[in-house]
Amino acid sequence: MQKEKECQVSYPLCLSLPFALSGPWCLTPRIKIFAIESSFQRSGCGDPLASSSGDYDYKLIAVVNWPEVLRHYFSVVTTVTATAAAAAAAAVSVAVVYRQVQFNFSFHFFDREKMEQRLASSLIMTVNEKKFIENALLSDIRVDGRRPFDYRNLTIRFGSEDGSSEVQLGQTQVIGFVTGQLTQPYRDRPNEGSFAIYTEFSPMADPSFEPGRPGETAIELGRIVDRGLRESRAVDTESLCVIAGKLVWSIRIDLHIIDNGGNLVDAANIAALAALSTFRRPECTLGGEDGQELIVHPPDVREPLPLILHHFPVAVTFGFIGKENTVVIDPTHYEEAVMGGSMTATLNTNGDVCAIQKAGGDGVLQSVIMQCLRIASVKAGDITSKIKNAVESYNTQRSLRKIKRHNPDQQGSSDVAKHHMERLTVGSDESGIGSPFNEHDKTNKRNSTLKGFSGGPASWDPYSSGVDGDALRTTLASRVTPLDKHKEESSPVNPETKPSPKSSDTNSLASTHEVGLEIQQSKTLKDAVKPKHKRRNKNAS
Amino acid sequence: MDIELGRKSINCNEEGDSQKLGTIDPKSTPFANIMEVDRVDGRTGNQRRPVVCTRGVLNRAHGSASWAQGDTKVIAAVYGPKAGTKKNENPEKACIEVIWKPKTGQSGKPEREYEMVLKKTLQSICLLNVHPNTTTSVIIQVVNDDGALLPCAINAACSALVDAGFPLKHLAVAICCCVADNGHIILDPKKLEEQNMKAFIYLVFPNSIQSVLPEGSLKPGGEVTEHGIITSVTHGVMAVDDYFSCLKMGRAAAVELSDFLRNSLKSKAGNDPSKAG
Numbered sequence: 179m180q181k182e183k184e185c186q187v188s189y190p191l192c193l194s195l196p197f198a199l200s201g202p203w204c205l206t207p208r209i210k211i212f213a214i215e216s217s218f219q220r221s222g223c224g225d226p227l228a229s230s231s232g233d234y235d236y237k238l239i240a241v242v243n244w245p246e247v248l249r250h251y252f253s254v255v256t257t258v259t260a261t262a263a264a265a266a267a268a269a270v271s272v273a274v275v276y277r278q279v280q281f282n283f284s285f286h287f288f289d290r291e292k293m294e295q296r297l298a299s300s301l302i303m304t305v306n307e308k309k310f311i312e313n314a315l316l317s318d319i320r321v322d323g324r325r326p327f328d329y330r331n332l333t334i335r336f337g338s339e340d341g342s343s344e345v346q347l348g349q350t351q352v353i354g355f356v357t358g359q360l361t362q363p364y365r366d367r368p369n370e371g372s373f374a375i376y377t378e379f380s381p382m383a384d385p386s387f388e389p390g391r392p393g394e395t396a397i398e399l400g401r402i403v404d405r406g407l408r409e410s411r412a413v414d415t416e417s418l419c420v421i422a423g424k425l426v427w428s429i430r431i432d433l434h435i436i437d438n439g440g441n442l443v444d445a446a447n448i449a450a451l452a453a454l455s456t457f458r459r460p461e462c463t464l465g466g467e468d469g470q471e472l473i474v475h476p477p478d479v480r481e482p483l484p485l486i487l488h489h490f491p492v493a494v495t496f497g498f499i500g501k502e503n504t505v506v507i508d509p510t511h512y513e514e515a516v517m518g519g520s521m522t523a524t525l526n527t528n529g530d531v532c533a534i535q536k537a538g539g540d541g542v543l544q545s546v547i548m549q550c551l552r553i554a555s556v557k558a559g560d561i562t563s564k565i566k567n568a569v570e571s572y573n574t575q576r577s578l579r580k581i582k583r584h585n586p587d588q589q590g591s592s593d594v595a596k597h598h599m600e601r602l603t604v605g606s607d608e609s610g611i612g613s614p615f616n617e618h619d620k621t622n623k624r625n626s627t628l629k630g631f632s633g634g635p636a637s638w639d640p641y642s643s644g645v646d647g648d649a650l651r652t653t654l655a656s657r658v659t660p661l662d663k664h665k666e667e668s669s670p671v672n673p674e675t676k677p678s679p680k681s682s683d684t685n686s687l688a689s690t691h692e693v694g695l696e697i698q699q700s701k702t703l704k705d706a707v708k709p710k711h712k713r714r715n716k717n718a719s
Numbered sequence: 720m721d722i723e724l725g726r727k728s729i730n731c732n733e734e735g736d737s738q739k740l741g742t743i744d745p746k747s748t749p750f751a752n753i754m755e756v757d758r759v760d761g762r763t764g765n766q767r768r769p770v771v772c773t774r775g776v777l778n779r780a781h782g783s784a785s786w787a788q789g790d791t792k793v794i795a796a797v798y799g800p801k802a803g804t805k806k807n808e809n810p811e812k813a814c815i816e817v818i819w820k821p822k823t824g825q826s827g828k829p830e831r832e833y834e835m836v837l838k839k840t841l842q843s844i845c846l847l848n849v850h851p852n853t854t855t856s857v858i859i860q861v862v863n864d865d866g867a868l869l870p871c872a873i874n875a876a877c878s879a880l881v882d883a884g885f886p887l888k889h890l891a892v893a894i895c896c897c898v899a900d901n902g903h904i905i906l907d908p909k910k911l912e913e914q915n916m917k918a919f920i921y922l923v924f925p926n927s928i929q930s931v932l933p934e935g936s937l938k939p940g941g942e943v944t945e946h947g948i949i950t951s952v953t954h955g956v957m958a959v960d961d962y963f964s965c966l967k968m969g970r971a972a973a974v975e976l977s978d979f980l981r982n983s984l985k986s987k988a989g990n991d992p993s994k995a996g
Contacts, residue, residue, distance in 0.1 A: 337863055338790045344862075349778040353862060355823055380820055382780055382796030382858035389818050432823045436794060436860055437777045 300386035303515045311516050312500040322348075322510060327553055329508045332561065334452050334568040340482070340576075341457030345449040348510065349439025354449035355432045356457040360474075363419070363426040371418020373429035375404045377446065384438040402535050403433070403447050406491035406524035410532035413454065414486035420462050425472060427459055429485070440511035443522050447493040448565060455569040458482035490562045491532040493524045494554035498539065503546050507553065523551055525558040759909065765968060767894075767907040767976070772874070772983050774882045782883020786875035788907065790865035795875035797883040799855030812847035818858045819872075833859075833869055840873055840923055840950045846886040855885060866910040867895035869921045869952065874980070881984050890926040890980055891949055892973040895919060896965040898957045904968050918955025920962070922969040925949060926977030
């Protein structure tokens with residue numbers, strides 16, 4: 179029984195070489211150069227040419243001796259050449275691998291530099307600061323003086339266009355824009371519009387934010403806001419349908435984080451809600467000859483329509499600091515760097531829980547979670563009422579603007595005064611401030627009957643220099659009633675209104691006074707008739 | 720030259736650059752009744768929109784400013800100087816990096832162009848040798864675009880650099896002029912006006928110099944430095960004469976705007992020391 183051991187010619191080495199170098203060896207990878215078994219008994223099959231197990235290819239080379247010698251020689255030669263070639267190939271491949279490694283290493287090196295820079299710009303908390311925050315919380319005091327379940331000051335402002343909002347929650351600032359476009363609907367929802375949320379963590383918010391692709395925090399924030407709005411069906415998508423199956427409105431919400439003072443989720447959510455509430459889409463009707471053509475009416479032809487929001491899902495974030503299950507609401511960025519875990523609960527005033535997000539972090543007792551949810555529902559009510567007040571004052575001001583444009587003669591000074599008041603109050607922070615002035619204006623409107631007063635809008639910007647908002651409000655309030663009685667043209671009035679702002683405090687250029695100065699005076703018909711002293715005025719800070 | 724200027728840009732003051740344009744009663748100018756330009760919001764041809772400049776709007780940024788010209792509003796933030804320069808930059812000087820964030824959508828080619836123009840403009844006003852081998856990031860966020868966006872951004876960036884305490888040679892004052900089809904030169908157009916005009920230019924001038932030195936020493940070669948142009952970006956086709964008259968009007972407006980800028984930047988009461996982090 180001749181059993182020639184199969185001769186594997188540098189078989190494993192063959193495969194490790196790149197194909198180009200291996201040449202003929204790789205072309206026949208399976209051929210063990212030789213294996214003869216003269217008696218082959220395994221599977222009971224006596225045929226020496228049949229392969230029994232799957233992995234052996236038996237190739238009968240010869241039975242004669244000299245071919246065997248040749249075969250041996252061949253195998254030896256192949257072995258030798260194979261090893262030589264293998265050595266050469268190995269040398270080359272090592273060189274290649276080395277270069278590769280070097281390349282990878284250099285990449286890695288650059289990455290590390292960048293990572294170091296990123297770490298250097300991210301917030302590094304010392305142990306002292308961490309301990310200070312935790313210890314203070316043991317006595318229910320937070321670093322900025324709040325109690326554990328107090329929210330920071332919330333300010334909601336609106337831009338000049340519909341659907342743009344600016345929210346300030348303590349030191350965190352977020353701006354939101356809502357835009358709409360007509361598109362084709364999704365196949366499985368032919369009569370529903372769609373909306374999408376895009377979050378931008380602007381590099382101006384935090385030195386560690388990088389431009390470019392959004393990181394995981396940005397994506398998580400976008401997802402939380404999206405879930406709150408979409409799954410709870412807060413935005414009515416069926417009303418966005420224009421032609422079923424062909425044209426629907428696709429709403430795009432852009433949230434830009436411009437200042438990171440902690441708790442970005444809540445602020446972004448409020449910005450999204452505020453922007454959605456003030457967004458207006460143009461009205462579309464089917465018209466044309468066959469009734470199939472779509473006419474999109476521009477905003478000055480037909481009043482654009484607001485979106486239908488069924489409810490306001492408000493996100494409330496809790497941070498869990500330390501081991502004693504200390505909970506804080508609305509964490510600042512220092513507390514966020516120190517906290518062990520966080521939970522965001524999205525609720526509405528109907529008592530529905532729209533979404534809860536607790537992604538990892540420290541484990542928390544069930545009782546604590548339930549307590550958090552109860553607190554969150556109270557806070558959600560507060561925030562919802564603030565948003566609604568802000569939106570209402572914006573809407574009143576907007577409708578006033580429209581009225582002025584179309585019926586200038588009937589409104590007169592009361593609207594001018596109201597216009598000024600609204601302008602002043604919109605900018606000034608707490609939305610609560612708006613209401614007392616609204617009432618004041620309403621009484622003025624009832625009292626006044628003047629038609630000819632156009633002192634305010636005639637001058638380009640009556641506030642030639644820095645003006646103290648409060649002083650101006652009071653001066654205007656006191657001026658409105660006496661000025662009502664004058665039915666003269668604006669020129670004698672102009673010098674009157676101008677000295678008063680000039681004489682007021684010019685040094686009150688604190689940063690909160692972007693207020694009354696964004697006045698874009700709208701023209702009335704009176705202005706077209708009588709050329710006024712156009713004060714070329716611009717500024718105040 | 721003067722007569723032609725008088726014809727085309729009538730509202731341009733002929734008594735000299737130092738006089739403020741805004742105080743002239745339009746009716747008293749000799750050519751006023753010929754060319755009352757009717758603009759949508761009732762301004763005359765050489766009236767800018769009201770400007771609101773606020774410094775220190777952001778808490779985390781080292782310097783920040785918001786600049787609003789009428790409805791166009793831009794927020795600028797500055798971080799820096801940070802260690803290290805970018806790959807192909809000169810390590811002997813400070814490097815300025817500009818990031819432009821549009822209101823909606825992705826950053827595309829127009830944003831890259833704005834970044835480049837802004838970067839070159841800021842490089843020419845900064846003292847780059849004070850902090851070599853550093854990078855200063857200027858981030859611009861467009862809040863609303865209603866015409867003259869790039870000048871607004873340049874002004875905002877300049878104010879933000881001042882707010883951050885970055886060493887500057889002088890301020891940059893940017894203004895937009897456009898040429899209407901009938902040859903009028905109009906200052907500070909809104910977006911609709913920009914789109915309907917034949918051509919418009921963004922101009923950036925250095926701000927006017929207030930100095931205790933005698934007049935003569937500030938004029939190397941006989942021309943005042945503030946007449947230099949830092950940046951000029953044009954869109955559309957215009958005649959050479961139109962360009963020069965735009966320059967003249969722009970310069971006059973820039974003088975006034977630079978006074979405002981100086982006053983508003985000076986009067987902020989001391990920097991907030993808690994902004995160090």
